[in-house]
Amino acid sequence: MTEVILAVKDLRKSFGGHNAVNGISYEIVRGEIFGLLGPNGAGKTTTIAMMTGLFKPTSGNVSFTMNGQRWNSSDVKPRLGLVPQEMALYPTLSAWDNLLFFGRIYGLRGRKLRERVKIVLEMVGLADRAKEPIDSYSGGMKRRINIAAGLLHEPDVLFLDEPTVGVDPQSRNAIFENIQTLNSTGLTIIYTTHYMEEAQRLCDRIAIIDRGRVIALDTPGNLINSLGGGLIRLGLHNGLGKTVAHNGRAHPEVRDITIMDDCLIVETHNPQKALIGMLDIINQMDVRVTSLEVMEPNLEAVFLQLTGKSLRDN
Amino acid sequence: MLGQIFAITIKDLKILFKDRAGMVMLFAMPGMFILVMSVALQGVFDTGTDDKPVEMLVINQDNGGLAGEAINELRDLGGIVLIDEIDGQKLTLEKGDRLIGSGEYQVALVFPQEFSVSILAAATDPESAQATVTFIADPAASPQFLAPVEGAVQGFIQRVAAYAQAPQKIEAGFASLAEEAPPGQGDIVSQLGTAFVDRLEKVGGLDGSGSLGVRFEQVAPSNYQLAELPDSVEQNVPGYTILGVFFIVQVLATSLLREKQEGTFRRLLAAPLSQGALLLGKLLPCYLVNLIQVGLMFSIGHFVFGMSLGSSPLALLVITLATAAASTALGLLVASFGKTLEQIGSLSTLLALTLAAIGGMMVPTFVMPEFMQTLSKVTPHAWSLSAYQDVIVRGLGFAEIWTETGVLVGFAAVFFVIALCRFRFE
Ligand SMILES: Nc1ncnc2c1ncn2[C@@H]1O[C@H](COP(=O)(O)OP(=O)(O)O)[C@@H](O)[C@H]1O
Ligand SMILES: [Mg+2]
Numbered sequence: 001m002t003e004v005i006l007a008v009k010d011l012r013k014s015f016g017g018h019n020a021v022n023g024i025s026y027e028i029v030r031g032e033i034f035g036l037l038g039p040n041g042a043g044k045t046t047t048i049a050m051m052t053g054l055f056k057p058t059s060g061n062v063s064f065t066m067n068g069q070r071w072n073s074s075d076v077k078p079r080l081g082l083v084p085q086e087m088a089l090y091p092t093l094s095a096w097d098n099l100l101f102f103g104r105i106y107g108l109r110g111r112k113l114r115e116r117v118k119i120v121l122e123m124v125g126l127a128d129r130a131k132e133p134i135d136s137y138s139g140g141m142k143r144r145i146n147i148a149a150g151l152l153h154e155p156d157v158l159f160l161d162e163p164t165v166g167v168d169p170q171s172r173n174a175i176f177e178n179i180q181t182l183n184s185t186g187l188t189i190i191y192t193t194h195y196m197e198e199a200q201r202l203c204d205r206i207a208i209i210d211r212g213r214v215i216a217l218d219t220p221g222n223l224i225n226s227l228g229g230g231l232i233r234l235g236l237h238n239g240l241g242k243t244v245a246h247n248g249r250a251h252p253e254v255r256d257i258t259i260m261d262d263c264l265i266v267e268t269h270n271p272q273k274a275l276i277g278m279l280d281i282i283n284q285m286d287v288r289v290t291s292l293e294v295m296e297p298n299l300e301a302v303f304l305q306l307t308g309k310s311l312r313d314n
Numbered sequence: 315m316l317g318q319i320f321a322i323t324i325k326d327l328k329i330l331f332k333d334r335a336g337m338v339m340l341f342a343m344p345g346m347f348i349l350v351m352s353v354a355l356q357g358v359f360d361t362g363t364d365d366k367p368v369e370m371l372v373i374n375q376d377n378g379g380l381a382g383e384a385i386n387e388l389r390d391l392g393g394i395v396l397i398d399e400i401d402g403q404k405l406t407l408e409k410g411d412r413l414i415g416s417g418e419y420q421v422a423l424v425f426p427q428e429f430s431v432s433i434l435a436a437a438t439d440p441e442s443a444q445a446t447v448t449f450i451a452d453p454a455a456s457p458q459f460l461a462p463v464e465g466a467v468q469g470f471i472q473r474v475a476a477y478a479q480a481p482q483k484i485e486a487g488f489a490s491l492a493e494e495a496p497p498g499q500g501d502i503v504s505q506l507g508t509a510f511v512d513r514l515e516k517v518g519g520l521d522g523s524g525s526l527g528v529r530f531e532q533v534a535p536s537n538y539q540l541a542e543l544p545d546s547v548e549q550n551v552p553g554y555t556i557l558g559v560f561f562i563v564q565v566l567a568t569s570l571l572r573e574k575q576e577g578t579f580r581r582l583l584a585a586p587l588s589q590g591a592l593l594l595g596k597l598l599p600c601y602l603v604n605l606i607q608v609g610l611m612f613s614i615g616h617f618v619f620g621m622s623l624g625s626s627p628l629a630l631l632v633i634t635l636a637t638a639a640a641s642t643a644l645g646l647l648v649a650s651f652g653k654t655l656e657q658i659g660s661l662s663t664l665l666a667l668t669l670a671a672i673g674g675m676m677v678p679t680f681v682m683p684e685f686m687q688t689l690s691k692v693t694p695h696a697w698s699l700s701a702y703q704d705v706i707v708r709g710l711g712f713a714e715i716w717t718e719t720g721v722l723v724g725f726a727a728v729f730f731v732i733a734l735c736r737f738r739f740e
Contacts, residue, residue, distance in 0.1 A: 052584045055740075082584035086577025090325065092332045097325075104321035105585045149581065159584075 004065055005030040005157060005188050006051065011060035012212075013046050020046045022212030023060070028190065033183050035203030036192040037299065039311050043212040044192040045085055048159050051190070052082050066156065078106065081155030085162040085192075087142045088149070089134045095121065095145045096130040099152060106153035120148035123178060140171025147175065157188045164198065176202060194311055196299035208303060215306045224297045228255055229269035231301040234278060235262055235291030244281060251277040260308025262290070267305065271295075315591050322582075322595025323602070326569065330599065336565050340603060344558025344611055351550040352619055368463050371410045371422035371450075372398040378430020384474040385425075391466060396423075411450055415535035420455040423467060424448040429528065430478075436527025437479035438486050444525070447471060449532040453543065460532075468530050475526040543680060544707045548622075551615030552702035553675035556695050558611065559604050559641050560669065564662035566600045566645030567652055575655075579739050589739060597642050604638035624705035629712045633701040636722035640694040643729035650736035669693045694725040 053073030124144035268274035432445035615621035652658035673695025701718035
């Protein structure tokens with residue numbers, strides 16, 4: 001039943017010596033919503049560019065399986081839809097003119113073209129504003145037209161690159177509903193974001209990306225369960241982190257402690273008890289606490305555990 | 315693919331025609347320049363106004379004395395100041411030629427060495443060689459100014475020649491009469507009178523209609539190409555049209571950068587659309603706008619100012635196609651260098667105005683010093699203007715504009731190749 005539609009193998013891309021994508025591999029299953037979650041600059045957009053055939057990879061390859069055959073990205077371009085992270089629209093033209101234009105680029109003509117434009121406009125709920133210039137739209141409306149433009153030619157695989165940046169909560173919910181509806185009709189969706197709630201809510205599987213590498217790949221549930229319980233991040237004043245960590249690991253409620261810069265990341269099944277234990281140790285050693293964060297078990301915590309950074313940092 | 319190229323072209327034309335600032339730059343600005351400058355500068359290019367007293371250089375090379383007599387007569391002619399020496403030195407042919415060529419004086423009168431001899435010889439022998447009196451005239455001087463001056467001078471010289479010939483002619487008349495005179499006839503006096511006039515007319519009358527042994531010719535100074543120069547309209551209409559055509563550089567470069575920055579290129583390149591088709595689709599609308607600009611501006615020139623369009627519309631079309639190719643290619647070149655809209659804005663404005671100024675769009679190159687005239691050749695503008703003026707000023711056709719259009723196509727090719735090597739869609 002699970003049929004791989006897109007396989008990415010050891011994909012790399014460097015821009016003048018800097019490795020934006022540094023060896024990424026995964027397989028995407030037909031009909032799933034696959035998330036690429038990572039902070040800004042992680043390499044999500046570059047990865048999408050290689051998957052959609054915009055950039056040639058420096059090395060590695062991308063292959064699609066459609067109609068029982070394997071294809072390169074450039075062979076299946078008419079079957080792929082891309083919604084770029086920028087508002088990729090002509091601001092002085094109306095939504096209608098924008099969509100007509102992009103439809104024509106995909107080879108749609110005449111009545112069929114106008115029908116498709118109407119259908120996607122209705123889907124994103126902007127049919128009544130279609131003749132107004134994009135300039136006059138709110139951020140959320142622009143995002144919805146941006147998505148509509150990627151759907152005109154009824155693609156089999158849709159790449160959505162941060163489609164909710166700068167969007168009000170109402171538009172965001174509308175977009176989520178659109179995505180879920182599309183997915184229920186069998187569309188395979190690759191969704192990049194740096195918002196962990198979005199990935200958690202929408203995606204069947206998530207690849208967490210940092211500095212051009214996949215650092216974890218699983219269903220949201222499995223990723224969160226791997227934490228055990230929750231995380232505590234402790235910022236300490238002077239360089240006694242090592243001793244505190246050593247003593248802390250002996251505490252029964254603490255599973256493990258990692259040291260990242262000035263911070264200790266404490267993994268635990270029971271954040272409350274572990275916190276009391278850690279504070280005891282710190283008190284005895286007379287170390288000053290500069291920051292403290294108790295985190296629920298969520299993807300943010302997973303990212304923190306894996307990288308020592310917050311997704312939103314930077 | 316053709317459908318995609320047209321889709322991009324139509325889309326860009328829509329965007330362009332909605333862009334007020336762009337429209338003003340491409341159409342209103344050159345149109346305004348043409349209207350204002352053509353009217354304001356009317357007559358400025360017609361160097362030599364009739365209000366100034368006419369100064370005429372005189373170079374007397376005559377071995378005899380007749381030229382000197384003619385010069386003395388001419389000094390009495392009102393409205394003309396004769397100059398036969400400068401800084402106390404008698405004018406030579408070389409010096410006079412140089413003074414006209416450099417534009418310091420507009421016309422010089424040259425009496426040849428054989429002036430006197432030829433006139434006297436012609437009195438008895440109408441077939442004898444004629445002396446040539448030459449006017450060296452600045453080609454930039456208007457015919458309305460030159461013609462009356464030269465006409466008056468010619469008349470005086472002819473009169474001097476006729477008077478000089480008169481005694482010899484009368485003598486010759488009596489001589490031929492004496493040979494045939496019948497001896498002892500009564501009414502010999504009346505016959506003599508009639509016959510005298512008859513004979514006189516046979517050898518050439520006093521009215522100057524016979525051979526005076528002198529003829530006149532007008533030449534350009536030797537360091538001056540005999541080229542017809544444009545008037546105000548013929549300078550300003552093509553000049554500011556070309557200036558406007560090259561404003562497309564900014565429009566094209568800006569449009570390309572916007573597509574990059576706003577992600578629309580990303581969307582287009584993810585579609586089954588080749589980079590070549592995308593680029594063609596971007597260039598074509600600008601190219602078309604260039605053609606419309608030229609059509610419109612030349613129409614203003616023709617219908618508002620009565621500018622001649624020459625006799626070869628085909629030549630005008632070919633020049634326009636080549637000029638538009640150079641300007642769109644330059645636009646692509648600027649786009650391949652500019653990283654921000656600000657860079658592109660200032661670079662293309664700088665280029666549009668500097669190249670136009672150097673190329674002689676605003677001030678014609680023929681009033682510029684020589685090194686500037688040479689420098690102007692590095693601009694496509696100068697070649698385009700020269701080609702247009704070949705057609706509309708000099709009445710040349712298709713066959714005579716190949717050099718200029720060839721150079722323009724060369725500019726286009728060089729711009730285009732460099733641009734293609736540098737241009738990135740990302
Ligand atoms: N065209 C490019 N030229 C040079 N560097 C680039 C280019 N595109 C992206 N990068 C760099 O590659 C890294 C990854 O960028 P990107 O894929 O856009 O990340 P993300 O989409 O996850 O925010 C960043 O460091 C970025 O600066
Ligand atoms: Mg990105």
